[in-house]
Amino acid sequence: MLLLGADFIRRNWHALAVAGLAWGAVGVSLMIDALDGVLNFPLTLFGYLLLLESLVTLWVANSGMGAQKTLRYAKGGLFLLIAILVITQHYASNMALAMLFGLAFTIGGALQITSALVVRFPRWRTAMFGGVVQIGLAIFFFQPYPTHYKGTVPYCLALGLVFGGWNMIWVALRSRMLPQQAAADVLAERNSGDDLPFDAGLHDAAPDLQAQLCTPATAAATPGPLAPMTLHVWTPTGSAKGQARRQPVIDRYIAAVDTQGVISTGHAALEILPDLYISLYPAEEIDRSPDQFARLLRATADNDVKGRYLTDYRSEAAAWCESTEKIVFRDYRRASLERFWQHYRQTEIYNLTYRNCSSTVAHALEAALEGVIGTRDRHWFNAVRMMLTPEIWVASQIRKRAVTMAWTPGMVLDYARALRAVVHPRPLSWAASLQLALRQSRRLRKAWRMTRRQADAQSSSFRKP
Numbered sequence: 001m002l003l004l005g006a007d008f009i010r011r012n013w014h015a016l017a018v019a020g021l022a023w024g025a026v027g028v029s030l031m032i033d034a035l036d037g038v039l040n041f042p043l044t045l046f047g048y049l050l051l052l053e054s055l056v057t058l059w060v061a062n063s064g065m066g067a068q069k070t071l072r073y074a075k076g077g078l079f080l081l082i083a084i085l086v087i088t089q090h091y092a093s094n095m096a097l098a099m100l101f102g103l104a105f106t107i108g109g110a111l112q113i114t115s116a117l118v119v120r121f122p123r124w125r126t127a128m129f130g131g132v133v134q135i136g137l138a139i140f141f142f143q144p145y146p147t148h149y150k151g152t153v154p155y156c157l158a159l160g161l162v163f164g165g166w167n168m169i170w171v172a173l174r175s176r177m178l179p180q181q182a183a184a185d186v187l188a189e190r191n192s193g194d195d196l197p198f199d200a201g202l203h204d205a206a207p208d209l210q211a212q213l214c215t216p217a218t219a220a221a222t223p224g225p226l227a228p229m230t231l232h233v234w235t236p237t238g239s240a241k242g243q244a245r246r247q248p249v250i251d252r253y254i255a256a257v258d259t260q261g262v263i264s265t266g267h268a269a270l271e272i273l274p275d276l277y278i279s280l281y282p283a284e285e286i287d288r289s290p291d292q293f294a295r296l297l298r299a300t301a302d303n304d305v306k307g308r309y310l311t312d313y314r315s316e317a318a319a320w321c322e323s324t325e326k327i328v329f330r331d332y333r334r335a336s337l338e339r340f341w342q343h344y345r346q347t348e349i350y351n352l353t354y355r356n357c358s359s360t361v362a363h364a365l366e367a368a369l370e371g372v373i374g375t376r377d378r379h380w381f382n383a384v385r386m387m388l389t390p391e392i393w394v395a396s397q398i399r400k401r402a403v404t405m406a407w408t409p410g411m412v413l414d415y416a417r418a419l420r421a422v423v424h425p426r427p428l429s430w431a432a433s434l435q436l437a438l439r440q441s442r443r444l445r446k447a448w449r450m451t452r453r454q455a456d457a458q459s460s461s462f463r464k465p
Contacts, residue, residue: 001171002370003370003372003373003386003423004383004386005373005375006178007178008371008374008375009171009172009374010175013175014172016171016172016175017172020164020166020167020169020171021165025165026165027157027161027163027165030154030155030157031159033151033154034154034155035151039150041153044087046086047087050079053083054075054078054082054083055076057079058073058076061076071394081100082100085097085100091149094148097149098149101156104138105138105141106135106138109133109134109135109138111131112127112131112134115404116128119297119405120298121403122299137159226330226332226334227272227274230271231270231271231328231361231416232323232325233325233416235410236254236256236265236409253410254410267279267320268360268413269310269316272337276337277311277312278360279309279313279316280309280360281307282306282308283308286305303351303354304351304355306350307350309345309348327420329368332372333369333372336370341364341367344360344363344364353405353406354406362402362411362415365412369423389422391418392422395415402415
């Protein structure tokens with residue numbers, strides 16, 4: 001929705017509604033098939049298709065970067081395990097699948113409930129209800145009634161199809177009422193309410209956007225070539241003053257702790273030379289000692305402090321340090337970004353989890369990329385090609401965790417990398433990723449053959465009299 005733009009979806013709302021209706025109908029039929037005791041679902045065929053998907057994913061996984069590579073390996077390995085269990089078609093396999101899906105729903109629901117209780121972001125009660133629903137589904141998977149685990153896979157697919165179809169119909173019906181050239185924020189805000197329990201809400205970190213949401217977008221293309229848009233990220237370990245203690249995952253996505261016990265959360269900023277720089281920082285340094293840090297995690301008004309917007313990257317880097325990572329975009333919508341920034345900077349509030357530097361940059365990035373795919377042409381080809389891009393799945397997983405917990409510099413970095421892979425052509429599809437994996441495989445085979453020839457030459461020279 002973000003990359004296609006609200007205008008593209010509004011024009012094609014009927015196609016989206018029909019697709020959602022068909023999606024949901026297939027899901028309902030699968031659910032009935034899974035619960036009536038007589039399974040007509042082609043389970044073996046699905047297992048082999050899933051096996052092929054997992055092998056391709058694992059093959060091209062090495063072409064990703066950062067969390068993209070990790071998520072691809074995790075997805076490929078998980079799908080491979082599920083495929084083997086599905087193809088086996090044994091009672092123990094069905095039970096193992098049920099336990100696996102139940103465990104996944106339990107972990108997801110527990111994480112969502114915990115983050116909602118700790119962070120207390122807007123509509124946290126709705127997100128907590130969604131976590132309770134996930135745990136309820138996990139209990140359903142754990143207990144054998146009514147199919148004794150035979151319908152585990154079709155039932156899980158049916159849930160995904162039903163919820164996906166419902167969301168597609170809901171978006172289609174609401175988008176048809178949008179005005180011409182409306183911003184995607186309008187549709188996002190309408191769909192982030194209590195009626196969608198599995199989404200904690202879009203643009204929650206910008207309550208001052210209400211005026212913007214009611215203003216029609218006039219994001220016409222800026223005359224002439226666009227200056228590159230650079231996203232700067234200071235990772236927690238890269239910006240720590242002292243030697244940071246090694247804490248995998250935590251020091252990547254949450255915070256790094258140096259030898260003095262000082263916590264560094266990193267920073268994020270967005271720059272378009274020569275006159276646009278987005279970097280939110282607290283006006284006064286926040287006490288980030290370990291005993292105060294847990295209290296600051298709550299996204300409540302009592303943790304709001306006065307914020308300040310820095311003017312340019314050069315002065316910020318000179319006062320602190322150079323950014324650890326830089327992600328460059330050359331295709332974006334400057335007018336949409338400027339419209340977002342005009343309203344957002346009117347409020348000078350900083351909150352460590354609710355309105356921080358990372359959430360500010362994430363929302364600015366989304367404003368800049370709004371409709372960037374949908375405006376290239378009016379055909380569904382771009383939409384289909386985009387849905388086949390593996391980084392879309394990566395970006396959705398990162399975003400899902402960020403909106404229910406908090407945006408951090410590490411999440412913004414991986415989110416930006418995934419979106420850049422979709423917006424720019426490297427890699428833009430499974431085919432491109434597969435070609436890259438094939439080239440890497442050929443290079444490895446060539447190096448292996450050269451090593452073998454050298455070893456054979458050395459061994460033959462030793463055998464000479």
